[in-house]
Amino acid sequence: MxxxxxxxxxxxxxxxxxxxxxxxxxxxxxxxxxxxxxxxxxxxxxxxxxxxxxxxxxxxxxxxxxxxxxxxxxxxxxxxxxxxxxxxxxxxxxxxxxxxxxxxxxxxxxxxxxxxxxxxxxxxxNRYNPAMRFVRDKVDSGAFGRLIAAEVRVHWCRYQDYYEDGWHGTWRMDGGVLAQQAIHHLDALHWLGGPIDRVCAVGTALVNRLEAEDTAAAVVVFESGAVGTIVATTAARDRDFEASIQLVGEKARVKVGGSALNRLEDWFCVEQDPLETDVALRHSQEVPNSYGLxxxxxxxxxxxxxxxxxxxxxDVDSAMTSLRLMHALYASMETGGWVDLRDAPASTRLGRAR
CATH class of the missing domain: 3.40.50.720 (NAD(P)-binding Rossmann-like Domain)
Structure with missing residues (x-):
């Protein structure tokens, strides 16, 4: 050394x-x-x-x-x-x-x-979490077959004081739940589910007072034809209690949950290796908070x-997959309809002075 x-x-x-x-x-x-x-x-x-x-x-x-x-x-x-x-x-x-x-x-x-x-x-x-690595290995090996559906849920808690520091929740410096909290899970959706073709999203501030959204929902269509949903909020109370992704394929299903994509909560595969036992125990990890380990x-x-x-x-190119998806979701909110990622959509608000 x-x-x-x-x-x-x-x-x-x-x-x-x-x-x-x-x-x-x-x-x-x-x-x-x-x-x-x-x-x-x-x-x-x-x-x-x-x-x-x-x-x-x-x-x-x-x-x-x-x-x-x-x-x-x-x-x-x-x-x-x-x-x-x-x-x-x-x-x-x-x-x-x-x-x-x-x-x-x-x-x-x-x-x-x-x-x-x-x-x-x-x-x-989160790409380093044992549960996420397990799922990525299964995706790469073809264990899922054709992907059918994917679902992301982020139910986290931020009180109003979080948004009173002058930058959190502002369009110029931060964005809302999609940009600050659920960016991890947008990354997981693409990393495990593959490229996304188009999205349709809504978002608003329902509980907290901020320029951007504290709650968002979206429908996504993958390039493979699979469909997915995203629901994310910082208005959950009274703690960060779920951050999960579920994949359903022709031959397998999985749910990675916990507060930080840290627990393998469900795994089934029709071609299950009989020697592959205690999967959830071996690929889950207890974490002290939503940052994970x-x-x-x-x-x-x-x-x-x-x-x-x-x-x-x-690298930056790999990180930009979730950034592009985030911009597409915000562009959909701004235009009120479906947005195609092949059009390289960009939010008119995020990162810009109002």
């Missing part, structure tokens, strides 16, 4: 607690945390108190610490700005979801990283890719 990768964190808000655990404990053998940056000094100080490194107040000071890799945990609407600033200063970047709010910004991140010979990786931690394995793969000079485990 060579030297530890010098790593820094930009933004010390809600999700940074998970990074503090992963970088300070789980990956302590692989990384040296050189610093954390936040506009609120006490948040950066709290982060480095657990990981080591310096607390700084701006991006330039963070770059001066000479990190190899910077984890971008800032507001969704600032992901592109921050990623481009860091890439242009010679840093690899790992970007929390979504990679950007606007499609053209995601493409610019991809192209800038490629031109500079740097890595732009994106966090899709996939960040550590994902970041370890990012570190391996940096050392080897290879591609990231989730």
């Amino acid at each position: 060579g030297r530890r990768t010098r790593i820094a964190v930009l933004g010390c808000g809600r999700v940074s607690a998970r990074y503090r655990e992963v970088l300070g404990r789980e990956l302590a053998d692989r990384v040296e945390v050189v610093g954390a940056c936040d506009r609120q000094p006490e948040r950066a100080e709290a982060f480095v108190s657990a990981t080591g490194g310096a607390a700084v107040g701006d991006l330039q000071a963070l770059v001066a610490l000479k990190p190899d890799l910077v984890c971008i945990l800032t507001e969704s609407g600032n992901h592109a700005r921050d990623a481009l600033a860091l890439l242009n200063r010679g840093c690899h970047v790992l970007i929390e979801k979504p990679v950007a709010l606007r499609l053209e910004d995601a493409e610019t991140i991809r192209d800038t990283a490629k031109a500079a010979g740097l890595m732009a990786a994106v966090v899709k931690q 996939g960040h550590g394995p994902l970041i370890r793969d990012v570190l391996d890719a940096i050392e080897a000079g290879g591609p990231p485990p989730v």
